[in-house]
Amino acid sequence: MVEIFELINRERKRQNEGLELIASENYVSKNVLKAQGSILTNKYAEGYPGKRYYGGCEIIDEIENLAIRECCELFNVKFANVQPHSGSQANAEAYRALQKYLKIEKRKMKILSCQLSDGGHLTHGSSVSFSSNLYEFCFYKLDDTGHINMTYIEEAIVNNHPDVLLIGFSSYPYSIDFEEISKICKKHNILLMVDMAHIAGIVAAGKCQNPCKYADIVTSTTHKTLRGPRGGIIVTNNEELIKLINSAVFPYYQGGPLEHIIAAKAICFNEAKRAEFKDYIEEVLNNTEICKTAFDWLNCSVSGTENHLFLLNTKKSFGLTGLEAQNKLEEIGITTNKDMLPNDDESPKTTSGLRIGLAALTSRGINAKQVQFLAVIICNYLRGQISKEKAIVGVTSITSSLKEI
Numbered sequence: 309m310v311e312i313f314e315l316i317n318r319e320r321k322r323q324n325e326g327l328e329l330i331a332s333e334n335y336v337s338k339n340v341l342k343a344q345g346s347i348l349t350n351k352y353a354e355g356y357p358g359k360r361y362y363g364g365c366e367i368i369d370e371i372e373n374l375a376i377r378e379c380c381e382l383f384n385v386k387f388a389n390v391q392p393h394s395g396s397q398a399n400a401e402a403y404r405a406l407q408k409y410l411k412i413e414k415r416k417m418k419i420l421s422c423q424l425s426d427g428g429h430l431t432h433g434s435s436v437s438f439s440s441n442l443y444e445f446c447f448y449k450l451d452d453t454g455h456i457n458m459t460y461i462e463e464a465i466v467n468n469h470p471d472v473l474l475i476g477f478s479s480y481p482y483s484i485d486f487e488e489i490s491k492i493c494k495k496h497n498i499l500l501m502v503d504m505a506h507i508a509g510i511v512a513a514g515k516c517q518n519p520c521k522y523a524d525i526v527t528s529t530t531h532k533t534l535r536g537p538r539g540g541i542i543v544t545n546n547e548e549l550i551k552l553i554n555s556a557v558f559p560y561y562q563g564g565p566l567e568h569i570i571a572a573k574a575i576c577f578n579e580a581k582r583a584e585f586k587d588y589i590e591e592v593l594n595n596t597e598i599c600k601t602a603f604d605w606l607n608c609s610v611s612g613t614e615n616h617l618f619l620l621n622t623k624k625s626f627g628l629t630g631l632e633a634q635n636k637l638e639e640i641g642i643t644t645n646k647d648m649l650p651n652d653d654e655s656p657k658t659t660s661g662l663r664i665g666l667a668a669l670t671s672r673g674i675n676a677k678q679v680q681f682l683a684v685i686i687c688n689y690l691r692g693q694i695s696k697e698k699a700i701v702g703v704t705s706i707t708s709s710l711k712e713i
């Protein structure tokens with residue numbers, strides 16, 4: 309179908325000519341792309357290596373076993389399920405496994421999580437997600453500075469008696485002390501689940517605490533800072549739990565695994581073990597810090613940052629809602645996404661700010677000077693101090709020197 313290939317080419321052009329600041333996006337390697345587009349998509353393999361419901365799975369078994377081994381080695385865990393089709397599905401499957409593990413049958417399992425408006429994810433109990441239907445959620449808040457506060461978490465545990473504490477964010481710019489959090493869970497005898505979707509690459513590179521060491525169960529996507537194919541994983545060190553995870557993934561929630569994606573996951577785990585990946589993550593952290601500091605110099609209102617992202621308060625900085633800022637930046641080829649700020653008084657559809665991440669642009673080789681220049685373009689354009697034409701000239705001068713997709 310010619311039309312689709314034309315559209316793919318147009319999208320490639322958009323990706324090459326634009327500046328991608330969405331914190332959850334990245335560019336995969338040629339090898340990841342190659343595995344994803346391979347003939348492995350032809351094979352049905354319901355079940356697990358050695359226990360399939362279809363014949364002809366000898367080679368597929370080797371592929372999936374390799375992916376599991378690479379995943380366990382990368383995150384230093386005993387067990388992994390590499391079949392979840394996405395991060396959201398991994399969460400659904402993890403909840404189901406935890407409920408079985410706790411043998412909760414007559415009531416809903418109760419999960420303490422951070423609400424969407426403070427940086428949580430839809431699957432962490434939002435009313436528009438399956439999660440709030442199947443489980444009972446209660447929430448902890450971030451403090452006034454937008455940080456996790458151990459006292460708030462402990463108070464929420466004491467007041468709500470949850471079965472599970474869920475830690476994980478889509479827009480939290482600071483590092484997380486998983487060890488300290490796990491101590492609170494042990495003290496109150498509840499399980500700890502971590503959703504490391506955003507920070508998996510930083511964990512893999514050893515540049516932040518590894519939650520797999522402290523949590524009972526950890527879910528993740530593979531396509532954000534980890535720079536792999538679009539998909540999910542679930543890992544644990546608990547032998548009883550991995551059995552329940554496996555049956556929650558298949559047959560409870562999913563049918564045939566996407567073995568072409570699993571092969572691509574194996575490649576991504578292997579790439580993430582290498583020294584070049586550590587250098588890459590270090591560069592992401594540097595670029596994010598440089599970008600955030602540039603906004604400080606320009607008198608904008610920004611959060612701090614200790615990872616690959618920060619929050620820009622567009623209302624305070626430019627008198628624009630997050631939605632208005634996002635739309636204006638799109639006019640000049642800069643892609644961002646509006647995001648709720650802690651204690652935001654706007655709705656999730658408008659918001660008061662943007663979430664800005666440097667993982668994708670760092671994959672394209674952006675340097676410190678270009679990052680600073682980018683902050684200047686964004687700021688001047690949103691303040692109406694430069695024309696659209698002039699802003700586009702600036703954007704093009706950056707994109708023209710970046711690596712091609």
Ligand SMILES: *Cc1c(COP(=O)(O)O)cnc(C)c1O
Pocket residue numbers: 332393394395396397399428429431476477478503504505506529539540
């Ligand atoms: C992105 C994200 C997910 C969901 O991943 P999908 O693959 O989009 O379903 C889950 N949890 C967190 C914290 C995320 O940031």
